[in-house]
Amino acid sequence: xxxxxxxxxxTWNIPEFAFLGRSNVGKSTLIKSLLHSLSGVxxxxxxxxxxxxxxxxxxxxxxxxxxxSSTVSDETVDNxxxxxxxxxxxxxxxxxxxxxxxGWDKRTRRYLTSRxxxxxxxxxxxxxxxxxxxIDGRRGVGGxxxxxxEWMEDNMLEYSIVVTKVxxxxxxxxxxxxxxxxxxxxxxxxxxxxxxRREVIGVSGKGGEGVEDIVKRMEVGWE
Ligand SMILES: Nc1nc2c(ncn2[C@@H]2O[C@H](COP(=O)(O)OP(=O)(O)OP(=O)(O)O)[C@@H](O)[C@H]2O)c(=O)[nH]1
Ligand SMILES: [Mg+2]
Numbered sequence: 596x597x598x599x600x601x602x603x604x605x606t607w608n609i610p611e612f613a614f615l616g617r618s619n620v621g622k623s624t625l626i627k628s629l630l631h632s633l634s635g636v637x638x639x640x641x642x643x644x645x646x647x648x649x650x651x652x653x654x655x656x657x658x659x660x661x662x663x664s665s666t667v668s669d670e671t672v673d674n675x676x677x678x679x680x681x682x683x684x685x686x687x688x689x690x691x692x693x694x695x696x697x698g699w700d701k702r703t704r705r706y707l708t709s710r711x712x713x714x715x716x717x718x719x720x721x722x723x724x725x726x727x728x729x730i731d732g733r734r735g736v737g738g739x740x741x742x743x744x745e746w747m748e749d750n751m752l753e754y755s756i757v758v759t760k761v762x763x764x765x766x767x768x769x770x771x772x773x774x775x776x777x778x779x780x781x782x783x784x785x786x787x788x789x790x791x792r793r794e795v796i797g798v799s800g801k802g803g804e805g806v807e808d809i810v811k812r813m814e815v816g817w818e
Contacts, residue, residue, distance in 0.1 A: 602659065602710065603672055605721040610677045611659075611710060612813050615703070616729030617739065618684025621759040624800030625729070625809070626660060626681050632806050633662055657682055657706050677724075677813055682706075686739040704746070713751040724816075725792070726754040727809065732764050732772040732797070736779050744783055748790045755792035755817075756780060757809070762799040773797055792817055 603609060614622040661675035683699040712722030726747060730736055747754050756776045761769055776795040783791040794817070798805030 602657070602706070603678070603721075605710070605712060606719060607673050608719045608721040609673075609675050610715070610720055610724040610813075611680055611722060612677065612724055613680040613682055613707065613710075613726045614729060615682050615707075615726050615743065615754075616684060616759075617686045617731065617734075617737070620684060620729040620731045621798075621800045622684065622729055623681055625727075625757075625759065625798060625806070626679050628800045628803055628806050629679060629809060630660060630662075632803065632810060657702065679813075685743065686737070707747075707752060708750050711750055711752050713753070723752060725812070726752050727757050728754045729757050729759050730772075730776060732758045732760050732769065735772065735775055744791065748783070748787065751790070753790050753792065755812070756795050757805075758795060758797045760799060760801075761797040761804060762802040769797065 614626055616622055658681040660679045660681065661670065661672065662677055662679070663670045663675055667674055682703050685700060685703070707723065707726070710723040712718070712724075715722060715724060728740070728744065728747075730740060744754070756779065758772050758776050761772075764772060773795055780791050780793055780795065783789075784793070796805050796808045796812075798809065800806075
């Protein structure tokens with residue numbers, strides 16, 4: 596049953612989309628609104644939804660959420676269209692001790708490298724199709740985010756930048772945040788193979804803005 600903590604075998608050819616970012620950036624909230632927007636067309640067995648936290652460090656495990664077409668009558672783990680994966684956040688100072696935090700980081704990294712499948716276009720379609728790297732629009736791209744981007748590039752994981760909490764930004768702040776993310780992408784892809792997709796999506800997990808853009812990418816893909 597879902598959410599499940601056990602990754603399904605890559606040989607099932609079911610694509611996965613992970614949501615990664617600093618703690619408190621809004622990963623669980625975004626997945627929650629994705630699941631909500633998919634209802635009617637998609638179903639999730641059970642009622643469990645991602646935990647959204649007041650304190651950073653709410654998500655402590657790798658959680659899988661499956662989506663199924665409305666034509667599927669019995670949803671099982673091996674006939675999902677794709678999975679969304681909620682991950683623990685990185686880079687916060689308080690609330691948990693150093694050891695616990697390192698444990699989460701290690702588990703997240705081990706999980707992501709085990710799902711990397713850069714050959715999905717030619718080989719099987721399972722495993723990680725894209726990591727949505729969430730950046731809090733109010734904070735911008737930080738040192739830890741850049742470390743994580745570099746780490747994904749080294750591990751052949753394709754990712755795209757998503758600016759979150761755009762509802763909390765004024766018009767100008769918002770333009771600034773989107774532009775900053777755009778410049779970051781250009782910088783990341785300079786002289787390297789482009790693991791970072793050339794698109795910034797602005798979202799509000801709370802207001803629902805941009806959620807459809809994420810759905811479109813998961814269902815249709817990137818050019
Ligand atoms: N204004 C605004 N607040 C948001 C949005 N998304 C999340 N938040 C708030 O940000 C806080 C953290 O949200 P979570 O979804 O738990 O963040 P997370 O990235 O899953 O955090 P961890 O599990 O700790 O890594 C909560 O208080 C949310 O209500 C958004 O789109 N807009
Ligand atoms: Mg969370």
